[in-house]
Amino acid sequence: MKVIVSGCGKIGAAIVESLLKEKHDITVIDVDKEVVERVTNRYDVLGYLGNGASYDVLLGAGADKCDLFISVTASDEFNMLSCFVAKKAGAKNTVARIRNSEYNNDSLEFIKNELGLNVIINPELLTAQTIFNVLELPSATSIEVFSSSETEMIELSLKEGSKALGIPLYELRKKHDFNFLVCLVSRDGEVYIPNGHFTLQAGDRIGVFVSKSNTRKLLKAFGLEHKPIKSVMIIGASKTAYYLSKLLTDAKTSVKLIEIDKDKCEEFSSVNDKISVINGDGMSQDLLLEEGILEVDAFVTLTGKDEQNVLMSVYSQGKNVQKTLTKINREEILDISKSIGLETVINPKNLVADVLVRYARALENSKESKIETLYSLLSGNAEAGEFKVLSDFKHTNIPLKNLKINENILIAGIIRNREIIIPCGEDVILEGDKVIVITAGLSLMDLGDIIK
């Protein structure tokens, strides 16, 4: 697919990297010569220097023939104009980053329709929603809900003392009266798809496939049950904090926000009077103690400085706050944060890149409609895809144990008549089913590819 990415900052580069892995032909546009040079040196893409909203530049970069035009410059208005011109020039699909809260309200739908935008991405809103989802189920590091079924893929970090440790998976499953499937294990930086004889250890990050109604049971069984989050402390009055506090207060959770800039504090308290806004430095431990870090259920760092976020989160984890979430933008810090053991790290640019990869795959597969949804798991090391079984799949009605399935592939679920089957060796795939396939280290484009 021909893709044009206009604006190549942090988010733009993350999008380029992810889409390049999907084998798309990418052209990048930016006004900054250095940015274009850096991106073309780093990635196998065509660089185009110029104003991404100018008709001439867009034509020069081939927007008239592109399948997907993505504008992610820092300016919302520029992105809107850029996408509008690109669409009029002939771009098939357009994606704009619009993040200003003044646009992100009921009028957004109007803008979207009138400008012919296909997707609007708001990294801050996306980040806020992701954080909100994690806070809903605090013992999971992340949750993906499969849309067509009542099932979830939850990621958990196993700590010392969990009831799931030390026994093989098949015995673990026998011990409980409900169905679940441990699909992925990330240990020492390697991702495994475990078989029944696999034994979990403390420190493993695992992906478990379970039906939504059994999620709480599962957490209890794994000894990971937590009380629900009722109070949250947020550091940094960023746009993400704005969206997050709105989501939280709507869900009747109490929010305390600490921000160093007085003007921002005032602005914040004027838009949302349900939260208590504190003017002060979140790096000051005295202030955190005074404002009750020991009593809150969750601590979320959302300042613009990655280093500060990491330090504050380390402090919070040291104080045994039930849940600590850290927002990190830069790749370098992301690696460091894992090695010092931050439990839940949110990386906005990867969230955006995931959304776009999913969208691009959906576009590409729209004719065959093979992949319904796709999720990236365990920091992008594995994927879960939901496939529709069409008549071209030749291995229907064969028990799974007789199928020669490729390595690093697992059939996690079969959805038949809206019922989820977490399969065992005797189950079969039928035409019309939806199959949820987990893969580690490779991308699956067609269900037929799972068979050797």
Added chain:
Amino acid sequence: MNYKLILSTILKVVKVEAVLMILPLIASAIYRETTVFYTFLITMVSAYLLSFILERLVKPSSQGFYSKDGFITVAFSWIAVSIIGSLPFYISGEIPSFIDALFETVSGFTTTGASILKDVESLSHGLLLWRSFTHFIGGMGVLVFIMAITSKTTDRPIHILRAEMPGPIVSKLVPRSKDTAKILYLIYISLTIICIIFLLFGGMDLFEAILHALGTAGTGGFGMKNNSIAGYSPYIQWVLAIFMLLFGVNFNLYYLLLIKKVGAVLKSTELKTYFIIVLVSIITITINVYSLYGNFMGALTASVFQTSSIITTTGYSTADFNSWPTLSKTILFALMFIGGCSGSTAGGIKVSRVVILFKKIRLTLKKLIHPNAVSVVKFEGEKIEDGTSLEIGNYVSLYFICFAIITLLLSFNNFDFETTVSSVAACFNNVGPAFGLAGPISSYADFNGFSKLVLSFAMLMGRLEIYPLLLALSPSTWIKK
């Protein structure tokens, strides 16, 4: 540096070279040249097997690949390709000295066309074809070819494209390097086929036509006659002259023509300058050599052919320009250095660099008169950053420093001054025939072994635009500090 990845890429190159030897193998089978046939067979099989086995042993652990790795890969791939490529000449015994065989092969791959053979006509058909085929492979670049046919060489192929493609600014045609390489090769092959067809109409047999088309496409200059093209009809001479000029044009422009952006092609400053230089040279030389030929057509044909042959650094000849008046010789000498357009198969400094350099010099003069004047150098409608023009200035300075050093090394051979200077110019710029003892009707056979190695090195340096070999030689590349 990622040594394993570099080595495995070089092995891949050798493997592909072995496969490409099928062409001369077939030729020697058709002409029933048993010795040459077995020579190619042995070389092919052993080179392929060896690189195949070594490739299994060297598994690159990471895909990390940077600008430096690109330069080193290119430098050593070319050296490897030259050594393997010289084996058939040496093993078959048709060129008994290994240094001579190496010189001939380097000259082939770098599209120089300088030969140590006193009697080309005695060479077998298989080896003749291989000699010209090396021009074709080397013209567009060995690694670019690998890139076009294999699924993936490295994570960042742009570094290889930059290191192997001539010219100051290497730009891709389409987002993927692989597709860019494919398009370039398709244009290259199509133009070559058209050239073959035109030559067939001129009465050449198929072998002759293919051979000369390959030599023209790579702007190399290996032929099969001792007097190069002089014995062929004026039609053939004109066809070759025109095709040489076409292969000296930036291939990106052909792509623009294909996607119907004629306007952009006509606006190209480099193209215009290239043709103006050609035209002025032709007119001057025609007037200058008129008295030698006595008729206008004869003088014009010779002048057109020689001008296009030298500016595109091909090196075919229809006349012994060694005996031409000094003015014509000096013009040809200057053309050797200017060379073709960037992104073509020609050698030399490249027209684009010359244009930018002159514009920069004019700006400097202007600044001397109006110290506060603000103006920028523009090329192809775009502003040339100070960094780029400085780079070009440095490159040209380096070019002449290298030229001086190589000339110094060659003077140990104690030939006359004209021969020494012009043969370095001819090799460094990948032209081929020079003046004096290395003129178009003589050969490089009389140089000693050391000089031949120096000239081989000069040819590689000229083809790869200095930096890859300089980096490969510089200690700081290898010593970890």
